[in-house]
Amino acid sequence: MPNNMLKFTLCKAGLFNFAAEINLAGVCGVFGDSGAGKTSLVRALIGLDEQFIGSVNFNNNVWQDDKHFVKTEHRQIGMVFQEPRLFPHLDALGNLTLAHNKRSLYTIETLAKLLDFENLLDKKTIALSGGQKQRIAIARAILTAPQLLIMDEPLSSLDAHSRALLLPFIKRLAKQIPILYITHSMQELFYLANNMLLINDGKIEAVGDPQKLFIDPRLSLVKHAHSGLLLNVTCLSWDETHAMLQGKVDGQAIYLAMDKPVEQEILQIKVESKDVIIATQQFPHSSLQNCFTSEVEQIEQISASHILLTLNLGKQKLLAKITAKSLQQLQLKVGQSVYSYIKAVSIIGEIT
Amino acid sequence: MLSELDLSAIYLTLKLASLTTLTLLIISPPLAWWLARSKLFFRPFIESLVALPLVLPPTVLGFYLLLSFSPDSYFGAFWIQLTGSGLAFSFAGLLIASVIYSLPFVVQPLQSAFVNLDKNYLEVASTLGFSPIKTFYKVVFPMTLPSFIIAGALGFAHTIGEFGVVLMIGGNIPGETQVLSITLFDHVETLQYEQAHLLSISLLIFSMSLLILIYGVLQKRQKRLNDA
Incomplete structure (x- = not known):
């Protein structure tokens, strides 16, 4: 065998x-x-x-x-x-x-x-x-x-x-x-x-x-990762009226602005760590489209003022760069469940 | 017209050149491959031995061959024991001498082709699971085919032009060792200029045609590769 x-x-x-x-x-x-x-x-x-x-x-x-x-x-x-x-x-x-x-x-x-x-x-x-x-x-x-x-x-x-x-x-x-x-x-x-x-x-x-x-x-x-990690998105459908693609990341919904439907099953996106906003409560009245439920896996001090959080979405991970002050105010701890709002993504569509 | 003696000399010469070329095309590829790849310290020694016929006067080579063909020498005695007849003044002796004499003309083009062969293709062949023999037949040989053609042609043409070595070890026995170049020399010595002319022009035309044919084939192949 x-x-x-x-x-x-x-x-x-x-x-x-x-x-x-x-x-x-x-x-x-x-x-x-x-x-x-x-x-x-x-x-x-x-x-x-x-x-x-x-x-x-x-x-x-x-x-x-x-x-x-x-x-x-x-x-x-x-x-x-x-x-x-x-x-x-x-x-x-x-x-x-x-x-x-x-x-x-x-x-x-x-x-x-x-x-x-x-x-x-x-x-x-x-x-x-x-x-x-x-x-x-x-x-x-x-x-x-x-x-x-x-x-x-x-x-x-x-x-x-x-x-x-x-x-x-x-x-x-x-x-x-x-x-x-x-x-x-x-x-x-x-x-x-x-x-x-x-x-x-x-x-x-x-x-x-x-x-x-x-x-x-x-x-x-770590030098490659600090700026952000890549996520694989399973494509589900494309909404023509809003020109939005609906997909899933580890079972959680995600919406991506797309001018035309994509043919591939898996789309790769990059989320910069500075484009992730962390919240301990949901805030429904905002222009933010994408919110993931995630778990804080690691808290790392990368400079005097900044903290890098590793967030677990299920199988894939997300990095968020926040200030030391926010960490203190939100009283984040490893293992805690938080809402991660994504401000922007870049689509690395050519890959598949 | 060409006399019967001339025709028999032409036949003998072609036979000698063909057998020499055939033998050389069998023994030269492995030798050339070894010379192209070996890193052993005595490689320059072997390389020099192969190249010697290029620099030595043919008579020197012929002299040493004559000595080694004598029944008193180890090699000569061994040969007589093996075959029952002596090598000096025989066709077999002539063939051995021609192989040695034309060896560098066949080995050197092959060696330089093997040196220039892109090692990447040999690596690919081994990752495809080819044995060294299969790699040689399926990759090395087809990729260096023009060099094989040139090597064979040079070996053949050089054997046809052989004179000094034959004179030393073959002598002048019609039908056995009397080759074209010797017959021609005889004609000139006996002032048969008409015969000498005829033989010379035949040899000239033959050699020229052979070379044109070979270089023509090579040019066509080159063109085909460029066009494709």
Whole structure:
């Protein structure tokens, strides 16, 4: 029974010192600043960098230890590099056929339909755009029937159409194949990942749920988070008279101004911490549209005058920046239930 | 008209060049691959050995080959034990000499193609689960095909033009070791200029046609890649 447990300790003298143990189910984000060592880590995991010493173990199979080094071609990892790297001497179909493994969950035809490249199969690879190439490269990696799929910033330089197609696809695919997804995009991470490896300065700084790690004041992520977190909104309906979209965040209603109906199921929004107003009682007569019932999870003093509150909406979190004076006046405590009014949101619609 | 002796020399030359090229195309790719990738300290030594025929006068090479073909040498004695006949002044000896003599002309284009081959594609091949053999046939070979064509053509053409080495180890036995270049030399020495002309022009036209054909194929391929 595969348990998808990935365990590793990998060192490269003076540069990297990675160690973690993580259960890979769904998408696991590998997040960190550029230069932190994300790509170096995955190259070591795949076996492309033999200068790393240590051990790697996946699904109870030893990939590397003091005595063994399983070559890349025997690790059954599907890899999507940052650049598509299609073989230039073959057309799109040739690239896919060459990689196709009988045990693959998908056929070339299914993937061509899902990733919208049916009419590109007979094209030479140099005739394809970056986004088209990357979609075919992703299909090629899936066709090898991998036990683990690793994607290194696959969307970093793609057009909107390819991104819109790929993100939901990757999310669905992760139900069948565990995915390690390298990114430095907070949007992609919050949309896809249910788990993450945080890389900082050549080390694994933390492992866990992105929603939790981003608000942990002890981690290097805090600088990304202070300005606000991302929320996934499930879209329900669009009201034409008011040009408003109705959706839900963790079961609570939300209204977003939208000029036209959205096609996607999940919309991502960013709520800046300065745009959240906290109240201990509801105030009905105001222009504020969105109010969430939430629980104070954490109170953190970020400067002499300001406090950062972490509010739990159910599964997702919201950050609110209030003054120390307000905290005192409202007498807020951890665990207390409060009303969070949202003054403004920015819609990160392009992502899905 | 070409005499029977001339025709037999032409046949022998083509046979020698074809077999030499075939042998070289089998042994050179692994050697070139090793030279392109190896980080071992003695690589420059092997590389120099392969390149020697480029700088040595063919007669020097022929002289040492003649010595090693003699039944008194280890190699010569071993060969006689194995096959029952000596190598000096035989077609087999000529073939071995040609392979050594033309080796750098086949190895070097391949080596430089392998050095320039984008390592990224080899990484992709290993993540697709390809064995090294499959990677070679499905990725390396098709991607470096023009270099294989050039290597083969150079090896073939160079063997046809061989003279000094043949003179040293093959001698001049019609039908066995008398190749085109030697026959031509004979004609000139015996003042048969008409025969020499005929043979020379045939060789010239043949070589030119072969090269035009090969470079034409390469140009077409290049154009196809650019247009696609």
